[in-house]
Amino acid sequence: MSYLADNCTLTQVTPEILAQCHDFSCGDTELDEFFLVDSSLYQDQLLTKCYCFYLDNSPETIACFFSLSNESIRVDLLPNSRKKKVNSHIPREKQMKRYPAVLLGRIGVNESLRGNGIGSELMDFIKFWFLESDTKSACRYLAVDAYNTPDVLSFYQKNGFKPLFSTEEQEAASMHEQLPLKTRFMYYDLIELSTTEDTSHKN
Numbered sequence: 001m002s003y004l005a006d007n008c009t010l011t012q013v014t015p016e017i018l019a020q021c022h023d024f025s026c027g028d029t030e031l032d033e034f035f036l037v038d039s040s041l042y043q044d045q046l047l048t049k050c051y052c053f054y055l056d057n058s059p060e061t062i063a064c065f066f067s068l069s070n071e072s073i074r075v076d077l078l079p080n081s082r083k084k085k086v087n088s089h090i091p092r093e094k095q096m097k098r099y100p101a102v103l104l105g106r107i108g109v110n111e112s113l114r115g116n117g118i119g120s121e122l123m124d125f126i127k128f129w130f131l132e133s134d135t136k137s138a139c140r141y142l143a144v145d146a147y148n149t150p151d152v153l154s155f156y157q158k159n160g161f162k163p164l165f166s167t168e169e170q171e172a173a174s175m176h177e178q179l180p181l182k183t184r185f186m187y188y189d190l191i192e193l194s195t196t197e198d199t200s201h202k203n
Helices: 003-007 015-020 029-044 080-087 118-129 150-158 168-175 190-202
Strands: 008-012 049-055 058-074 098-109 141-147 183-189
Touching: 003 008, 003 058, 003 118, 015 029, 029 049, 029 058, 029 098, 058 118, 058 141, 098 118, 118 150, 118 190, 141 150, 150 183, 168 183, 183 190
Parallel strands: 098 141
Antiparallel strands: 008 049, 049 058, 058 098, 141 183
C-alpha cells in the first residue's frame, strides 16, 4: 500500500496553502520555520520551489513537504579516488567537470503521520519525477545536504544515497570547515533507476 499515492495530492506551496493548513510540525524547529515562514520568500526570489502533499480527506493537513533547487556535482573539486568513483558510471567521452543535479533542500514529514513509510515513499516519488520525459532540464543526480546525525544519514543511505566524500574529514578539508560538520553532502545517481526501468519494460 502506498500512503501518498492512495491518500494524498501534490501541490506547490503557496501563501493560500499555508494560510489554510493546520499547525504543521515535522519535529524539527528549523524545518518547520522554513515551511511555514520562509518558503514563500525563497520562492519569490526564485531560489527554490517548495511542494507538499496534503490529505485528500482533510486538505488542511499537510502530510509532508520538500523543496528543490538547481545544483551540480563538482567532480573537478574531488580527490582523485572519489572523482574516479563518480565518473566510473559515465562513458569517458561524456565525462565533464560537473554534472547536473537537483538539490533536495529541505524535507519534512508530519510527525503525526510517522510510521506510514512517507519518507521513503517521498524519495521514490522524487526520483521517478525527474525521470519523466517532460522534465524541462536534464538531471543526472539528486543531491542533499543531510543533517550529520546517524538516523538522518542512515535514512538517506537506505534510500540509495551515497556520501560524495568518503570521510567527514575529507569533506571538511575540501570546504575549509571545522569538524564536526553540520551536514554531509550525499547524492543519488538517477541512471541506476533509469537502467532498472528500461530493463523492466523490456521484460
